[in-house]
Amino acid sequence: DSGVTQTPKHLITATGQRVTLRCSPRSGDLSVYWYQQSLDQGLQFLIQYYNGEERAKGNILERFSAQQFPDLHSELNLSSLELGDSALYFCASSVADNYGYTFGSGTRLTVV
Amino acid sequence: GQQLNQSPQSMFIQEGEDVSMNCTSSSIFNTWLWYKQDPGEGPVLLIALYKAGELTSNGRLTAQFGITRKDSFLNISASIPSDVGIYFCAGRGAETSYDKVIFGPGTSLSVIP
Numbered sequence: 001d002s003g004v005t006q007t008p009k010h011l012i013t014a015t016g017q018r019v020t021l022r023c024s025p026r027s028g029d030l031s032v033y034w035y036q037q038s039l040d041q042g043l044q045f046l047i048q049y050y051n052g053e054e055r056a057k058g059n060i061l062e063r064f065s066a067q068q069f070p071d072l073h074s075e076l077n078l079s080s081l082e083l084g085d086s087a088l089y090f091c092a093s094s095v096a097d098n099y100g101y102t103f104g105s106g107t108r109l110t111v112v
Numbered sequence: 113g114q115q116l117n118q119s120p121q122s123m124f125i126q127e128g129e130d131v132s133m134n135c136t137s138s139s140i141f142n143t144w145l146w147y148k149q150d151p152g153e154g155p156v157l158l159i160a161l162y163k164a165g166e167l168t169s170n171g172r173l174t175a176q177f178g179i180t181r182k183d184s185f186l187n188i189s190a191s192i193p194s195d196v197g198i199y200f201c202a203g204r205g206a207e208t209s210y211d212k213v214i215f216g217p218g219t220s221l222s223v224i225p
Contacts (some may be wrong), residue, residue, distance in 0.1 A: 002154065033213075043155070043200065043215035056212045090154050100145050101213065103154030 003027065004104035006091050012110045018079040021107045025072055025093030031055070032074040033094075033101060034066055038087040049074055081111045114139045114205055116216035124222045131188040133219045135201030143204040144177050144184040145213065148197045155200055159186070191223050 003026035013019055025032050034046040045058035049068035060066075063081075068074045078085060088108050092101035117136050125131055135144070143162055147155035159170050161177035161184060168175055174187045184203075188195055198218040205214075 002156070004154075035215075042217045043202075045212045045214060048212060058212055092154075100157040100160040102157065103147075105152075105154045 002102050002104060004029075004091060004093050004102050006089075006104035006107050008107060009105070010108050010110075012112060013081060015081055015083060015111055017081050017111075018077065019081065019109065021076040021078070021089050021091075021109075023074045023076070023091030023093075023104060025074070025091075026102050029093035029095050029102070030072065031094045031096065032068055032072070033092045034060075034074070034076050035090045035092065035103075036087050037090060037106075043090070046076070078109070083111050085109065086111045114203075114214055116201055116203060116214060118199075118201055118216040118219050120219060121217070122220040122222070124224060125191055127191060127193060127223050127225050129191055131191055131195070131221060132185060133199060133221075134183060134185040135203075135216050136183045137203060138182065139203075139205060140181045141203035141205055142181075143213075144175070145202040145204075146173075146175050146184070146186045147200045147202060147215075149200065149218075150197045158199075188221075191221075193223050193225055196221060196223050 005024040007022045030051045033048045036044045046060040047066050048056040066076045088106045090106045092103045094101050146158045149155040159175040164181050166177040172189045200218045201216040202213045
């Protein structure tokens with residue numbers, strides 16, 4: 001157990017739908033990062049939050065949004081889902097920017 | 113933008129052999145990280161490197177932060193079956209302290225007993 005908790009582990013939904021992925025960071029970690037991993041794209045950085053504020057943005061689609069709450073848990077919202085959004089979505093956390101990340105075990109999203 | 117290249121893309125080795133893989137970029141990085149991912153799991157941090165030239169070990173694993181700050185390598189000695197997995201290098205750029213970490217495409221390691 002890495003200490004980073006992601007729910008749900010698996011999600012199957014239809015095109016056009018909206019889903020919310022949840023992440024609880026390791027105790028004491030202020031930064032939360034979201035990554036998308038698909039077979040042909042590797043690990044792609046989506047977005048980072050630090051202590052409730054957006055810190056850095058990667059290749060995140062406009063249909064996707066995220067937030068970090070006062071208790072430091074984070075949610076990634078994916079809307080108007082397309083088949084190509086099927087992937088593993090990982091959350092990671094760290095104490096500060098210049099430390100290695102601890103990853104959760106991911107949410108496998110399948111869009112049908 | 114910044115991009116990391118890993119080689120080899122995949123490797124098949126006999127149990128007990130040593131393994132070497134590397135990661136290169138055209139950009140300078142401040143931090144190099146090596147992760148291992150088992151099927152269905154999230155990547156697990158193996159080694160973190162913070163200074164050019166730094167050589168760090170973690171059991172049978174040794175990694176180095178290249179002097180040019182554009183590369184890093186990971187060595188695994190005396191491989192065992194549980195070393196099987198995908199090894200990712202990751203780097204944090206030198207442009208700002210908030211630079212995101214980017215990941216290489218991974219090296220897939222298979223160990224033949």
